[in-house]
Amino acid sequence: NAGVMQNPRHLVRRRGQEARLRCSPMKGHSHVYWYRQLPEEGLKFMVYLQKENIIDESGMPKERFSAEFPKEGPSILRIQQVVRGDSAAYFCASSPGSRERDEQFFGPGTRLTVL
Amino acid sequence: AQTVTQSQPEMSVQEAETVTLSCTYDTSENNYYLFWYKQPPSRQMILVIRQEAYKQQNATENRFSVNFQKAAKSFSLKISDSQLGDTAMYFCAFMKLLGGTSYGKLTFGQGTILTVHP
Numbered sequence: 710n711a712g713v714m715q716n717p718r719h720l721v722r723r724r725g726q727e728a729r730l731r732c733s734p735m736k737g738h739s740h741v742y743w744y745r746q747l748p749e750e751g752l753k754f755m756v757y758l759q760k761e762n763i764i765d766e767s768g769m770p771k772e773r774f775s776a777e778f779p780k781e782g783p784s785i786l787r788i789q790q791v792v793r794g795d796s797a798a799y800f801c802a803s804s805p806g807s808r809e810r811d812e813q814f815f816g817p818g819t820r821l822t823v824l
Numbered sequence: 825a826q827t828v829t830q831s832q833p834e835m836s837v838q839e840a841e842t843v844t845l846s847c848t849y850d851t852s853e854n855n856y857y858l859f860w861y862k863q864p865p866s867r868q869m870i871l872v873i874r875q876e877a878y879k880q881q882n883a884t885e886n887r888f889s890v891n892f893q894k895a896a897k898s899f900s901l902k903i904s905d906s907q908l909g910d911t912a913m914y915f916c917a918f919m920k921l922l923g924g925t926s927y928g929k930l931t932f933g934q935g936t937i938l939t940v941h942p
Contacts, residue, residue, distance in 0.1 A: 742929060742930070744930070744932075750934065751915055751932035751934050751935050752869070752915070752930070752932045753932070754929040754930060754931065757928070757929055765929060768929070798867060800869060802869075802930075812871060812874070813871075813930060814871075815861075815868065815869035815870075817866075817867070817868050818867055818868075818869075820867075
């Protein structure tokens with residue numbers, strides 16, 4: 710069973726460009742979470758999605774950031790008009806959404822560098 | 825809102841020795857989970873151990889065990905017989921249960937860098 714997949718692993722963007730980060734959850738998992746890790750800090754929750762629904766986006770910046778998890782295909786975290794402060798590692802995690810197996814499995818992360 | 829505090833930015837231990845990493849949290853919830861995650865230099869987040877708040881028995885996973893003190897809101901990680909491969913950043917994390925089959929976000933501490941010396 711393949712783990713959580715994220716691509717690209719490394720992404721370089723210039724200020725003002727758009728960044729699209731993709732996350733494919735583990736097979737059978739219908740819940741996806743996005744976290745951001747700034748240098749020398751812990752992970753900070755951004756958004757929690759189920760298929761076609763945003764459940765909790767309390768950690769998402771109000772502007773420029775959006776996330777989706779369509780019925781088919783990976784979850785996408787989109788950052789418009791990137792700024793240097795967006796440079797960070799972005800982690801996706803998935804879970805089956807079952808009370809018996811609530812563990813979140815993490816992907817390897819996407820390291821975004823904004824020049 | 826929940827907060828998780830790890831007061832030890834860095835720790836070191838000799839190979840084969842035992843080390844304890846501290847974590848405290850603040851919540852008004854009664855039903856939650858606590859986790860320790862390991863992040864080695866590869867930056868992959870790896871679950872080390874978890875504890876359900878309703879269970880009084882401390883969780884153990886091979887060389888890893890926790891000391892869960894619910895009243896004190898303390899959740900420390902003990903690593904026995906430390907190995908060089910244990911060198912990593914360790915994060916304590918809190919998860920509030922949302923009820924039903926929906927599960928909530930993780931709130932992480934700042935992390936503790938653990939170095940195991942040969």
